[in-house]
Amino acid sequence: MSAVHVQLLNLSAGALLLSAVLVLWRRELVVIIRVFAVQGIALAALIAVLGAVQGSLELAVFAVGVLVLRAGVLPGLLRYALASGPQERRETRPLVNVAASLLAAAVLTLLALAVSQPITALAPSSATQAVPIGIAVVLIGFFVLVTRRRAVSQLVGFLLMDNGITAVGFLTTAGIGLVVEVGVALDVLLVVLVLQILTGRMREVFGGTDLDELRELSD
Amino acid sequence: MNVVATQLVAVGLGAAAVLGMVAVVAAVLLTRAARPAVVGVLTAAVGVAGTVAGVAAMTGQTWSVQLPGVLPLSGVLLSVDAFGGVFLAVSGAVAVAAAIYGIGYCRGGGGGGLASRGVQVATPLFVVSLLLVPAAGSVSTLLAAWELMAVTSLLLVVAEHRRRGEVASAGRWYVVMTHLGFVAILIGLLVLAAPAADDSWDAVRAAAGTLSPAVAGPVFVLCLIGFGSKAGIVPVHAWLPRAHPEAPSHVSALMSAAMVTMGIYGIVRVGIDLMGGGALWWWLLVLLLGAGSAIYGILQAVVSTDLKRLLAYSTTENMGIVLVGVGACGLFTSTGRPVLAALALTAALLHIIGHAAFKTLLFLAAGSVLHATGTRDLDELGGLRSAMPVTTAAFGLGALAASALPPGTAFVSEWVLLQALIHGLPAPGVATSIVVPMMVAAIALTAGLAVVTFVKAFGVGFLARARSTAAAQAHESPPSMLTAMALAGLGCVGVAVAPTAVLPTLGQIAGALVRSGAPVSGALSAELVGVTGVLSPVLLVVALAVGSVVVVAVPRMLVAGRARRAARLWDCGAGPLSERMQYTATSFAEPLGRVFDNVLQPVQDIDVTHHQESAYLVSSVAYRRRVPDRVERRLYQPVLAATAAWGRAGRGLATGSVHRYLGYGFYTVCALLIVLVVTR
Numbered sequence: 001m002s003a004v005h006v007q008l009l010n011l012s013a014g015a016l017l018l019s020a021v022l023v024l025w026r027r028e029l030v031v032i033i034r035v036f037a038v039q040g041i042a043l044a045a046l047i048a049v050l051g052a053v054q055g056s057l058e059l060a061v062f063a064v065g066v067l068v069l070r071a072g073v074l075p076g077l078l079r080y081a082l083a084s085g086p087q088e089r090r091e092t093r094p095l096v097n098v099a100a101s102l103l104a105a106a107v108l109t110l111l112a113l114a115v116s117q118p119i120t121a122l123a124p125s126s127a128t129q130a131v132p133i134g135i136a137v138v139l140i141g142f143f144v145l146v147t148r149r150r151a152v153s154q155l156v157g158f159l160l161m162d163n164g165i166t167a168v169g170f171l172t173t174a175g176i177g178l179v180v181e182v183g184v185a186l187d188v189l190l191v192v193l194v195l196q197i198l199t200g201r202m203r204e205v206f207g208g209t210d211l212d213e214l215r216e217l218s219d
Numbered sequence: 220m221n222v223v224a225t226q227l228v229a230v231g232l233g234a235a236a237v238l239g240m241v242a243v244v245a246a247v248l249l250t251r252a253a254r255p256a257v258v259g260v261l262t263a264a265v266g267v268a269g270t271v272a273g274v275a276a277m278t279g280q281t282w283s284v285q286l287p288g289v290l291p292l293s294g295v296l297l298s299v300d301a302f303g304g305v306f307l308a309v310s311g312a313v314a315v316a317a318a319i320y321g322i323g324y325c326r327g328g329g330g331g332g333l334a335s336r337g338v339q340v341a342t343p344l345f346v347v348s349l350l351l352v353p354a355a356g357s358v359s360t361l362l363a364a365w366e367l368m369a370v371t372s373l374l375l376v377v378a379e380h381r382r383r384g385e386v387a388s389a390g391r392w393y394v395v396m397t398h399l400g401f402v403a404i405l406i407g408l409l410v411l412a413a414p415a416a417d418d419s420w421d422a423v424r425a426a427a428g429t430l431s432p433a434v435a436g437p438v439f440v441l442c443l444i445g446f447g448s449k450a451g452i453v454p455v456h457a458w459l460p461r462a463h464p465e466a467p468s469h470v471s472a473l474m475s476a477a478m479v480t481m482g483i484y485g486i487v488r489v490g491i492d493l494m495g496g497g498a499l500w501w502w503l504l505v506l507l508l509g510a511g512s513a514i515y516g517i518l519q520a521v522v523s524t525d526l527k528r529l530l531a532y533s534t535t536e537n538m539g540i541v542l543v544g545v546g547a548c549g550l551f552t553s554t555g556r557p558v559l560a561a562l563a564l565t566a567a568l569l570h571i572i573g574h575a576a577f578k579t580l581l582f583l584a585a586g587s588v589l590h591a592t593g594t595r596d597l598d599e600l601g602g603l604r605s606a607m608p609v610t611t612a613a614f615g616l617g618a619l620a621a622s623a624l625p626p627g628t629a630f631v632s633e634w635v636l637l638q639a640l641i642h643g644l645p646a647p648g649v650a651t652s653i654v655v656p657m658m659v660a661a662i663a664l665t666a667g668l669a670v671v672t673f674v675k676a677f678g679v680g681f682l683a684r685a686r687s688t689a690a691a692q693a694h695e696s697p698p699s700m701l702t703a704m705a706l707a708g709l710g711c712v713g714v715a716v717a718p719t720a721v722l723p724t725l726g727q728i729a730g731a732l733v734r735s736g737a738p739v740s741g742a743l744s745a746e747l748v749g750v751t752g753v754l755s756p757v758l759l760v761v762a763l764a765v766g767s768v769v770v771v772a773v774p775r776m777l778v779a780g781r782a783r784r785a786a787r788l789w790d791c792g793a794g795p796l797s798e799r800m801q802y803t804a805t806s807f808a809e810p811l812g813r814v815f816d817n818v819l820q821p822v823q824d825i826d827v828t829h830h831q832e833s834a835y836l837v838s839s840v841a842y843r844r845r846v847p848d849r850v851e852r853r854l855y856q857p858v859l860a861a862t863a864a865w866g867r868a869g870r871g872l873a874t875g876s877v878h879r880y881l882g883y884g885f886y887t888v889c890a891l892l893i894v895l896v897v898t899r
Contacts, residue, residue: 108889111892118899146881146885147878
């Protein structure tokens with residue numbers, strides 16, 4: 001792996017983590033979706049670099065697929081979900097405020113670094129040294145899912161987790177097979193479609209997508 | 220032709236499988252009107268094929284086949300030996316009668332949804348699964364067939380859930396208990412098969428000796444619980460008095476006569492065949508459970524006023540008696556008396572055959588009553604003798620067969636069992652010498668109470684005057700149902716008069732399992748080998764017939780010459796006798812309920828309402844009495860209450876906030892990761 005490749009790999013991995021943290025920082029839902037699209041590009045770049053290093057055409061095809069799905073289709077769908085309800089523009093009153101969220105993201109990144117030590121130690125290379133970033137993105141995505149109130153930002157949290165999982169998958173192994181990868185991508189697309197419809201229905205019925213208002217439905 | 224004659228087991232089982240599949244396809248494709256007849260005939264043919272295979276296996280033919288592609292990982296291994304053949308033959312024969320009965324029962328007013336596609340598909344599948352369980356040759360095949368049997372029988376139990384609310388509750392009890400039992404069997408058999416080369420019976424049998432007693436004991440107890448729950452053994456019987464009454468009657472017959480015996484099959488297969496006897500305490504436990512079930516079952520039956528519930532409790536009683544035979548077999552094996560062990564097991568096997576015959580007959584006759592009157596409550600029946608002569612005769616025969624009196628069907632098997640127990644004395648060891656005489660007493664008590672039970676069921680249910688308009692307007696059942704009852708009745712008479720046709724064969728089978736010679740010989744009379752005892756059922760029947768004729772005919776001849784005069788029956792001058800003056804099922808059993816008050820603990824309420832004007836004048840008296848299942852109240856209620864409390868406690872965690880639910884996952888993942896980091 002040449003020095004340029006290592007630089008590019010670290011750059012894209014850094015962009016991946018930075019975009020995840022930005023999702024925590026920004027409140028405007030439109031901006032959050034834009035940041036998520038940027039993260040899709042970073043993920044595609046990461047896979048493309050890995051493909052270039054290994055000279056594998058399959059990985060290059062994956063990179064293009066990831067780019068189309070995660071930087072194009074999914075953000076488009078999210079934007080569409082947002083556009084159908086004009087009254088919700090901002091993530092107001094998250095369960096944990098922004099400053100504390102950023103601190104939590106730092107702690108989670110540290111945890112990811114500590115946890116992935118043995119994975120890195122198994123086969124030290126620049127690719128496996130980027131694994132903690134993937135795990136950190138998973139944890140931050142989960143954190144977004146737990147602390148944000150709007151359905152769209154929760155959806156973004158879920159997709160962040162999936163991005164992180166994909167990144168870890170490509171960094172530890174050379175991809176997990178075309179069929180599995182395509183299947184997972186389709187699943188994610190389906191989940192987003194279903195949740196988008198659900199979001200629309202929730203807005204129709206309750207006039208908003210604050211999930212805590214659903215508490216009344218429990219027995 | 221010779222090839223067919225020597226391969227009857229394979230031919231029979233193959234034919235059963237093919238016919239079963241044809242029946243399933245027919246049930247799916249045919250119209251509602253044609254479905255019961257075609258499926259019934261095909262299912263009966265499955266039963267015939269199974270019986271042929273079973274009888275061939277009993278006479279010594281063995282057969283085994285490996286089908287690796289049918290189930291993933293382990294494949295299917297079918298292997299039929301003589302012992303499994305007994306159960307094959309019993310299941311097949313019961314299925315013949317039940318399937319023919321189902322033709323008329325499903326078509327008529329007996330059931331709203333009984334001709335539906337689901338029920339008609341499940342019936343042949345259930346029969347096939349009943350044949351597969353004793354034919355299974357490996358642990359995995361047995362478990363798969365067992366599960367198929369549980370699921371298909373559950374579908375049949377809940378067949379009438381749209382008509383009665385209790386069906387759903389019975390189905391829930393059944394599904395929970397049968398699956399808890401399955402878990403117990405699963406754990407037990409997997410631990411048993413763990414040291415073996417593969418999971419076939421031969422390999423497991425060879426490796427069973429390597430288990431330490433500390434492992435073998437729990438394995439046996441788990442299998443005893445699991446198989447015992449299928450056999451309806453107290454205290455894991457609670458599903459049986461619920462599911463048997465609520466199932467359609469031909470299914471009740473299949474379950475009560477064939478399916479519950481699979482529990483006994485499992486206990487004998489694991490405890491005696493595979494584990495080869497084991498420790499003494501296993502069999503003392505089996506004996507006590509068997510005696511407890513026999514007495515408790517018949518006591519509940521004697522006070523029951525629901526005809527099918529009474530029969531269900533009688534099943535628990537009979538399985539208890541069979542279990543006493545099995546326990547005695549194990550006891551004598553582990554104390555080194557193989558001839559007595561074989562004798563006890565022979566009695567158990569004969570009792571299974573006899574019980575299958577009379578319980579099929581009784582459930583079919585009860586179904587016929589339910590079909591005609593729409594009620595199972597004995598207190599509303601009566602007076603059926605003239606309206607339903609065939610059904611009444613069938614139930615009468617069944618009641619005689621069930622009551623362990625000569626020339627009843629159950630008499631010979633209980634006699635052989637008592638011979639084995641009595642000759643087991645003097646017994647070595649204190650526990651044995653206390654338990655064995657107790658068993659003799661328990662069986663004697665059970666036999667006496669069984670007589671009362673069936674006198675009550677027959678006398679109150681069928682004789683005297685009708686107690687309700689439904690019973691007064693009863694009508695006889697269609698010919699297919701009567702044919703089925705006649706077949707089952709023929710079986711009862713056969714086992715009662717000529718048990719010697721099967722006894723030596725059963726003796727050989729039992730002897731082979733406990734490695735001794737055949738304990739019974741003789742063609743016309745049963746002669747016990749190794750102990751002194753001879754019984755000739757045929758001569759007994761002849762003697763009883765002659766005796767009855769003498770008792771009935773001689774007084775008639777004596778009074779024949781006198782003049783006769785017709786007069787009104789004396790009624791104390793209180794006007795004509797009404798049906799309200801007869802014994803009811805409740806009042807008939809009341810003295811026994813008094814005697815066994817401490818055991819049964821009946822609950823009775825008497826509400827006396829006085830006139831407004833005077834407290835000395837009574838305007839009405841309401842009397843209610845019910846006998847709750849005491850084991851259920853003491854054992855099941857606390858468990859259910861604890862489970863419910865645990866569930867309520869868990870509710871505090873679920874507030875309805877989605878964020879909180881997500882948070883549980885998030886914090887758990889983080890905590891797990893931190894633990895990983897810290898402990899590494």
